[in-house]
Amino acid sequence: MSGFFKSSIGRKVAMALSAFFLMFFLIIHLAVNITSVFSEDVFNELSHFMGTNPAVQFALQPVLIFGVVFHFVMGFVLELKNRKALGVSYAKNNGAANSTWMSRNMIYSGLVILAFLVLHFIDFWIPEINVKYIKGDMSGMHGGEYRYFHEIVAKFESPTRVVAYVVSFILLALHLLHGFTSAFQSMGSTAGRKKALQKFGKIYSFIIPLGFIIVAVYHHFNHH
Amino acid sequence: MSGKGMNLTLKIWRQKDAQSKGKMQTYKVNDISEHMSFLEMMDVLNEQLIAEGDEPVAFDHDCREGICGMCSLYINGEAHGPDRGVTTCQLHMRMFNDGDTIYIEPFRAAAFPVIKDLVVDRSAFERIQQAGGYISVNTSGNTQDANAIPISKHAADEAMDAATCIGCGACVATCKNSSAMLFVGAKVSQYALLPQGQIEAADRVKNMVAQMDLEGFGNCTNTGACEIECPKGISLDNIARMNRELIKASVK
Ligand code: HEM
Ligand code: SF4
Ligand code: FES
Numbered sequence: 001m002s003g004f005f006k007s008s009i010g011r012k013v014a015m016a017l018s019a020f021f022l023m024f025f026l027i028i029h030l031a032v033n034i035t036s037v038f039s040e041d042v043f044n045e046l047s048h049f050m051g052t053n054p055a056v057q058f059a060l061q062p063v064l065i066f067g068v069v070f071h072f073v074m075g076f077v078l079e080l081k082n083r084k085a086l087g088v089s090y091a092k093n094n095g096a097a098n099s100t101w102m103s104r105n106m107i108y109s110g111l112v113i114l115a116f117l118v119l120h121f122i123d124f125w126i127p128e129i130n131v132k133y134i135k136g137d138m139s140g141m142h143g144g145e146y147r148y149f150h151e152i153v154a155k156f157e158s159p160t161r162v163v164a165y166v167v168s169f170i171l172l173a174l175h176l177l178h179g180f181t182s183a184f185q186s187m188g189s190t191a192g193r194k195k196a197l198q199k200f201g202k203i204y205s206f207i208i209p210l211g212f213i214i215v216a217v218y219h220h221f222n223h224h
Numbered sequence: 225m226s227g228k229g230m231n232l233t234l235k236i237w238r239q240k241d242a243q244s245k246g247k248m249q250t251y252k253v254n255d256i257s258e259h260m261s262f263l264e265m266m267d268v269l270n271e272q273l274i275a276e277g278d279e280p281v282a283f284d285h286d287c288r289e290g291i292c293g294m295c296s297l298y299i300n301g302e303a304h305g306p307d308r309g310v311t312t313c314q315l316h317m318r319m320f321n322d323g324d325t326i327y328i329e330p331f332r333a334a335a336f337p338v339i340k341d342l343v344v345d346r347s348a349f350e351r352i353q354q355a356g357g358y359i360s361v362n363t364s365g366n367t368q369d370a371n372a373i374p375i376s377k378h379a380a381d382e383a384m385d386a387a388t389c390i391g392c393g394a395c396v397a398t399c400k401n402s403s404a405m406l407f408v409g410a411k412v413s414q415y416a417l418l419p420q421g422q423i424e425a426a427d428r429v430k431n432m433v434a435q436m437d438l439e440g441f442g443n444c445t446n447t448g449a450c451e452i453e454c455p456k457g458i459s460l461d462n463i464a465r466m467n468r469e470l471i472k473a474s475v476k
Contacts, residue, residue, distance in 0.1 A: 004474035007433055007437055008403075008436065008441075008442075008444070009405075009470045010474070011443060012444060013467070078445070081442060082443055082445070085333065085334050085401060085402040085440055085442030086332070086333065086334060086401070086402050086442065087335075090329055090332055091327055091329060092327035093298075095301075097301065097306070098398060098447075099452070100447070103445065103447035104400055178446075181446070182445065182446040185446045185464050185467075186446065186467060188469075188471055190464065190468075191459070
């Protein structure tokens with residue numbers, strides 16, 4: 001089995017497994033975020049639960065961080081290996097004749113997502129860790145109220161941040177537009193499921209990034 | 225015919241031998257008939273070069289009817305040129321227009337080193353085949369009739385489709401990762417689908433994939449370019465099947 005993950009196909013399977021986990025995580029993350037559009041209280045309650053529940057904090061969160069890091073490190077490793085396999089490049093190469101832009105540029109859409117993740121960590125994750133584990137304040141309160149909703153509203157006041165988010169999520173959509181079906185193909189999904197997966201992949205790649213965009217844009221235009 | 229043919233500018237990769245550094249060189253050919261095959265056009269160029277006392281351009285070819293897999297060439301940025309479902313030897317000059325500039329390059333991949341001009345060494349494919357692309361058959365004289373083993377029509381059709389791969393290497397040449405997975409996927413599938421292939425199935429896929437990696441081919445990222453450029457229309461489903469076979473063989 002250890003030999004398997006050192007093989008070219010094994011690496012692809014590992015890449016796909018980490019991607020599945022990330023795609024599942026995005027659903028959860030969006031489900032929580034979208035409540036902020038409808039109800040300040042529900043969003044606060046859910047955020048507090050996610051931020052303080054030990055199972056989420058000490059089981060899911062480390063797995064998630066491992067999954068993200070594994071995914072982009074493996075992405076770089078595969079990219080470097082593939083460049084080495086290429087040898088001399090063509091004087092004329094018509095990639096558009098036989099493949100999509102998304103499929104040829106996963107590393108670049110990935111790099112934009114990575115840059116976004118850095119910004120996202122600085123925006124939300126590091127301040128949360130600071131309050132909860134450095135200052136030791138697990139109450140989630142600020143001025144007698146839950147702070148979570150106020151924090152996202154404050155963050156999305158800045159138009160540059162909103163633009164950065166929107167651009168990143170468009171790139172995420174492009175990443176997923178190839179990535180979703182690619183991950184199933186890597187796992188050896190059978191021919192019979194291809195059409196349905198392509199359809200579902202398109203829906204997923206559209207809905208998820210759009211959801212995140214709506215949340216950011218909504219709070220930008222509705223701050224009090 | 226004279227006067228009605230195409231006048232073309234050719235930009236061709238010239239490389240003296242495996243050790244030399246090559247470069248693109250420009251040639252002109254005139255009065256090329258649209259009925260010619262691409263390789264016939266190359267023959268015209270070579271006769272011209274020989275007449276001028278120059279070294280003819282080396283390129284691979286054999287059957288010239290799309291079955292041997294010897295011809296190659298990366299033409300205007302596509303393996304086997306702009307047409308679909310054909311090898312270079314089956315490509316017609318009617319796909320081009322008078323006054324066109326045509327880029328002609330060897331199939332590129334670190335695992336396919338150039339030997340001379342447009343000729344590359346594709347023996348890596350043979351070594352992958354030798355690693356597991358076979359079945360063991362009792363040849364004592366009491367060999368069982370293959371037709372005595374029932375095979376579903378569906379499996380037989382899919383195995384035949386996979387077996388149409390001619391090992392040309394267009395999939396590798398086209399792939400942005402120089403991955404050989406379409407070729408190996410086809411070779412694994414043609415046996416994996418049939419009862420005769422079951423006995424050695426696990427070792428076959430493991431050994432062929434190991435050899436493929438050893439030869440320095442890249443990792444598939446499922447762009448699907450190979451499937452489009454493959455002259456035999458080998459499907460990506462064969463790669464998924466190979467992945468499945470390897471997963472199955474590895475968890476055992
Ligand atoms: C939440 C964030 C992300 C999600 C949901 C995601 C999703 C995916 C999916 C589904 C695939 C296809 C997997 C496969 O073909 O087996 C993939 C591939 C890839 N991802 Fe991501 N990704 C994310 C972040 C990133 C980041 C930050 C990078 C950093 C560079 C990255 C780089 C890549 C690369 C290079 C590939 C292609 C690798 C290959 O196909 O072999 N991704 N991603
Ligand atoms: S899979 Fe297609 S492109 Fe690749 S070697 Fe076989 S016939 Fe050629
Ligand atoms: S020369 Fe045989 S396939 Fe082209």
